Amino acid sequence: MSSLPVVAIVGRPNVGKSSLSNALSGRLISIVQDMPGVTRDRVSTPLMINDHFVEIVDTGGYGFDDPDLSVEIKRQIELAIESSSLVLFVLDCQAGLTGGDEELAAMLRRWGGKTVVLANKADGAKGDTALGEFSRLGWGTPIGVSAMNGRNLDLVKQAIAEKVDLSNAPTEIPAPQMLVAIVGKRNAGKSTLVNAIAEVYEGTGERVIVSEIPGTTRDSVDVRFEKDGHALVVIDTAGVRKKRHMATNDIEFYSFHRAQRSIRRSGVVLMLIDGTEPVSEPDKKLAQYIQEQFKPLILVINKWDLVRESAREQRKEYQKTGIDDVGLMAEYRKYLAEALGYVDYAPVAFITASEKKNVQTVLDMAQTQFKQAGTRLTTGQLNRALRTILQERLPSTPTGRKARVYYATQTDVHPPTIVLFVNNPAFLNEAYQRFLLHRMREILPFSQVPIQLIVRQRQQRDTYVTLDEAPEPTEE
Numbered sequence: 001m002s003s004l005p006v007v008a009i010v011g012r013p014n015v016g017k018s019s020l021s022n023a024l025s026g027r028l029i030s031i032v033q034d035m036p037g038v039t040r041d042r043v044s045t046p047l048m049i050n051d052h053f054v055e056i057v058d059t060g061g062y063g064f065d066d067p068d069l070s071v072e073i074k075r076q077i078e079l080a081i082e083s084s085s086l087v088l089f090v091l092d093c094q095a096g097l098t099g100g101d102e103e104l105a106a107m108l109r110r111w112g113g114k115t116v117v118l119a120n121k122a123d124g125a126k127g128d129t130a131l132g133e134f135s136r137l138g139w140g141t142p143i144g145v146s147a148m149n150g151r152n153l154d155l156v157k158q159a160i161a162e163k164v165d166l167s168n169a170p171t172e173i174p175a176p177q178m179l180v181a182i183v184g185k186r187n188a189g190k191s192t193l194v195n196a197i198a199e200v201y202e203g204t205g206e207r208v209i210v211s212e213i214p215g216t217t218r219d220s221v222d223v224r225f226e227k228d229g230h231a232l233v234v235i236d237t238a239g240v241r242k243k244r245h246m247a248t249n250d251i252e253f254y255s256f257h258r259a260q261r262s263i264r265r266s267g268v269v270l271m272l273i274d275g276t277e278p279v280s281e282p283d284k285k286l287a288q289y290i291q292e293q294f295k296p297l298i299l300v301i302n303k304w305d306l307v308r309e310s311a312r313e314q315r316k317e318y319q320k321t322g323i324d325d326v327g328l329m330a331e332y333r334k335y336l337a338e339a340l341g342y343v344d345y346a347p348v349a350f351i352t353a354s355e356k357k358n359v360q361t362v363l364d365m366a367q368t369q370f371k372q373a374g375t376r377l378t379t380g381q382l383n384r385a386l387r388t389i390l391q392e393r394l395p396s397t398p399t400g401r402k403a404r405v406y407y408a409t410q411t412d413v414h415p416p417t418i419v420l421f422v423n424n425p426a427f428l429n430e431a432y433q434r435f436l437l438h439r440m441r442e443i444l445p446f447s448q449v450p451i452q453l454i455v456r457q458r459q460q461r462d463t464y465v466t467l468d469e470a471p472e473p474t475e476e
Contacts, residue, residue: 004055008080011090013061016120019147021058052169093119117142177230181262184272185282189302193353194236201225268366275307279339294415296369296449297346304350385443403427417452425455
């Protein structure tokens with residue numbers, strides 16, 4: 001995305017910046033809610049203009065009154081403006097010109113770049129009669145638009161084409177090799193990790209707001225970068241909370257479902273766990289959802305420097321000698337196996353995101369998992385492994401009837417999907433299926449990724465014979 005001309009959308013809170021971003025792109029990019037401060041980070045998306053792509057960047061509301069976050073939001077707006085080829089300055093046609101508008105206009109004049117003024121909520125010709133008031137800002141009469149109704153969006157795109165040099169803008173954007181969703185409960189360090197990745201691979205570490213205030217990130221924010229010659233995208237998501245907190249808060253509800261959507265569209269999920277706190281209910285629910293979606297998962301234990309320091313202090317208090325980092329990691333892995341046993345295949349990484357420690361290692365692990373999940377095996381390879389597993393342990397039934405496994409084949413990747421043909425699917429209970437999956441991960445090249453196992457009854461027209469009667473399978 002760094003090669004795309006940037007078009008920044010700026011304005012006061014609640015003038016309709018996010019609605020405009022969504023309307024221009026034709027997609028639900030930013031959360032839209034009738035309250036200030038919903039958008040805080042820079043949220044970007046590509047937009048095609050005259051067969052060339054630009055990057056539309058939605059920003060937080062200028063002048064948002066929050067003693068803890070207003071400085072950070074303003075900084076993100078300034079970064080968007082400084083990197084832009086054009087600014088779309090959005091005003092509220094119904095509210096008229098305000099002191100906040102004039103303050104932002106002064107900032108844009110100091111910047112000195114190209115600016116197009118848009119008066120949003122001008123739903124028809126009647127609304128256009130109020131546009132003259134805004135002309136004294138110095139950019140002429142604004143374009144009256146309605147992001148909600150799609151009015152005059154073609155004029156906005158025309159203005160972008162006229163103001164932005166598209167000669168070197170790309171005509172296509174290669175699909176990323178891999179999407180990595182970064183999820184976790186609030187304040188686990190997700191945004192810090194995203195900024196660390198951006199600094200390592202892009203040279204700039206101010207992509208999203210990092211704050212000790214829980215719930216800083218509201219939207220899912222995509223950050224595109226290049227690693228080893230491949231385009232990758234990491235998705236920063238809102239922190240997950242207990243469901244009872246979402247019942248009375250629309251923003252929490254939308255943020256949670258954005259996080260779920262990010263998991264579904266990802267190739268690998270990094271689940272951040274704050275190593276200084278116990279594994280919580282939201283952590284467990286999140287890991288369960290990732291498992292249900294059959295997504296490769298890395299358990300990323302953040303703030304490991306604080307965990308190590310705390311362990312040192314405890315050992316001093318109890319007069320124990322030294323601290324072995326390898327041993328401490330082994331202890332924590334054992335703890336995770338008890339707390340999150342249903343994702344025992346997921347590798348564990350220990351990082352300190354604030355110091356960018358092991359950031360590259362985590363992404364290397366993600367690429368390895370993505371490759372595993374995309375591996376396709378021949379029917380011969382699968383059935384040789386299946387023969388070995390059945391020799392170790394055959395399925396049994398309470399009635400004593402014999403369960404027969406006839407054949408296995410892989411039908412898909414991402415996730416690896418294996419179909420097992422049997423005489424009666426009811427004869428392979430959940431316990432035996434878990435055993436099968438466990439042994440498949442040990443024998444097959446899927447050691448760190450979930451496998452989707454589908455058990456089907458063999459139809460009469462199928463010509464497969466039982467594995468114990470079949471000759472040795474041959475490679476396909």
